[in-house]
Amino acid sequence: MHSGHVLVAPDKFKGSLGAVEVAARVAAGLRAARPEVPVVTMPVADGGDGxxxxxxxxxxxxxxxxxxxxxxxxxxxxxxxxxxxxxxxxxxxxxxxxxxxxxxxxxxxxxxxxxxxxxxxxxxxxxxxxxxxxxxxxxxxxxxxxxxxxxxxxxxxxxxxxxxxxxxxxxxxxxxxxxxxxxxxxxxxxxxxxxxxxxxxxxxxxxxxxxxxxxxxxxxxxxxxxxxxxxxxxxxxxxxxxxxxxxxxxxxxxxxxxxxxxxxxxxIGLLLDLLGFEERLSGARLVVTGEGSLDEQTLRGKAPAGVAAAAARAGVPVVAVCGRRALTDGRLRAAGIRAAYALTDIEPDTRRCMTEAGPLLERLAAALAAGQLPGPAATAPAEHHPA
Missing domain, CATH: 3.90.1510.10 (Glycerate kinase, domain 2)
Structure with a gap:
């Protein structure tokens, strides 16, 4: 596995994009912004559709x-x-x-x-x-x-x-x-x-x-x-x-x-084991997870919480992408997610967030890269919590 890679491990954006496309769009945005950083995709699921x-x-x-x-x-x-x-x-x-x-x-x-x-x-x-x-x-x-x-x-x-x-x-x-x-x-x-x-x-x-x-x-x-x-x-x-x-x-x-x-x-724990998450996590510098809505349900064993828990055991930081976010920074950090990037941060029209989720995700991933993947001149990842 690539050393110092970013592991992109999101669930689906329900009603909008499947997990495979979410992972591909985030990876495309990251690669465009930071072509020198290796990106590995691993769409995940918690047992439900997808x-x-x-x-x-x-x-x-x-x-x-x-x-x-x-x-x-x-x-x-x-x-x-x-x-x-x-x-x-x-x-x-x-x-x-x-x-x-x-x-x-x-x-x-x-x-x-x-x-x-x-x-x-x-x-x-x-x-x-x-x-x-x-x-x-x-x-x-x-x-x-x-x-x-x-x-x-x-x-x-x-x-x-x-x-x-x-x-x-x-x-x-x-x-x-x-x-x-x-x-x-x-x-x-x-x-x-x-x-x-x-x-x-x-x-x-x-x-x-x-x-x-x-x-x-x-x-x-x-x-x-x-x-x-x-x-x-x-x-x-x-x-x-x-x-x-x-x-x-x-x-x-x-x-x-x-x-x-x-x-x-x-x-999610069972599926991460079956899909080989630990192997893909080895050597990663950052994990990007996510789902359509980051809310109270997320914290009750949904995919992003499971990914964050597994990454925390390996000491790898986790950020999330989502369509909309209903959790405070404090609630996210308690779940092991140090920052969240929502489509609604860059596009206030929620209908467009649903219908144009793919291109918007690529833009969001570029913002994520700027905040979480500093260039060679910087020494430490910047904390960034979009309002």
Missing amino acids: TVEAAVACGFQRAEAVVGGPTGEPVTAAYGLRDGVAIVELAEASGLHRLPRGRLAPLTAGSRGTGELIAAALRHGVRRLVLGLGGSACTDGGAGMARALGVRLLDARGEELPPGGGALTRLHALDLSGFTRPEGVEFVVAGDVDNPLLGPEGAAAVYGPQKGAGPAEVAHLEEGLTRWADVVERELGVRVRDDPGAGAAGGVGFAAMAFLGAETRPG
Whole structure:
């Protein structure tokens, strides 16, 4: 790895640019301003949408499968493979962006495609499967995922339930004759959500409204998830409904724990390990991380906070780029980020910050270089906190 290089390791700017393009734009701006300083890019993700893209950029092989989208229509979804490890991203198959014409379907959207994607990855003989949870369109407790892996959901008459969380209120029993937990495979859930499955902090109450559920629908989904948990835990002899992360991705975390024995790990830490962050960090003089909005959520285990923590252990300073910034200098420094550069610093029109994020990022990176990468005549990096 280059000695004295700058490591550019941002997450996506949601709704604007993917992590790969953010990294490329920042690198271009830095190279234009300081052509003598080596720049290494490493797009990162925390398990949500963009995780497979970041993995492929870091050397994973991209594979694809045609699976069912959240409301059943076929979608082509990608996953990553390397050295016996598969990275499967729920959003690729069952994400909000996969809903036809963006129409929310809070009661009927399901996670079956995620299970089909897992099955496709398992056919490669992997020993470890990392399931990134985030951006889901469904609140079905992972019932669809379980179906794709051979579980049948039956009502009191022995007939199969239709897909979606809304139907779970009629669940009576499971037929597990077609399901076998894959042997010799370690399942890990990568997520930044520690919600339980049920209750006021659970999947339906907290995330249902984001997926289009009104108060009555949230109550109906809660009832269905409670029934699902009762039946699954009775038939499998486990109790995981209260485990942190069981409520992730509309309860897919619950099903991953119950049916696959998955353990949950903070997404960004796990992904940095898998993508080889430490190796790329070695010898770096500065790390540039970032995401669309630097705010309170950032501090709760999002990518920039994880990057900053990992860099701090190696004693490498960290600065961030973002679309907008809602954290004070003091809050940023406490998280290990010594300065933040926002697109809104150089372009007050937030709409232009979204639509012209790429060129603006290159300009922002030049300002960052001026403040953080002094030329040969200077002796110490200047502290710079744009107002």
